[in-house]
Amino acid sequence: MKKQDILENQARKAYLAIGSNLGNKINNVEVTKYELEQYKIKILKSSSNYISESWPDNSMPSYINIVIEIKTSLAPLKLLKVCNSIESKLGRVRIKKNSPRTCDIDIIDYDSKILGRNNNKLILPHPRMSERCFVLLPLFEVNKSWKHPKSKINIVKLINSLPIKDLRSIKQI
DSSP: HHHHHHHTOOOOEEEEEEEEEEESHHHHHHHHHHHHHTOOOOEEEEEEOOOESSHHHHHHHEEEEEEEEEESSSOOOHHHHHHHHHHHTOOOOOSSSOOOSSSSSEEEEEETTTOOOSTTOBSSOTTGGGHHHHHHHHHHHOOOBBBBTTTTOBBHHHHHTTEEEEEEEEOOO
């Protein structure tokens, strides 16, 4: 039993997508990174800021998006709980799906694990990440050799499969 406990506490690599489309968006992203570090989550790499249209309704305010590579000893569901807590602390109110928010944190990949829906809380890797340029482009900046844990498709092929209009809707700043 001791050996299993030691293994459970080992640091794992994960990728988080962070976005904001309300208030001081760049500051919200920076405060989110700071808050993650307060939970002993080590940020290994951070992408540049990207500005993208709000999805799926581009009439909403635009987003600032980044992807960070982290190291954490938190299990996936505990990491999700921390992310949700930080979102709340930064003023996120869940009115309706895809509504504007001060902070959005998605676990994109956790140690290449494949995890089905767990009490409707977490699916790994993130189920719609392959369709989202605002995740794939910052992820490519952070890890150019990343492969989708489930499909094993590399990030370059995933980006190349996106519609041109989606790629034109995002800009590195």
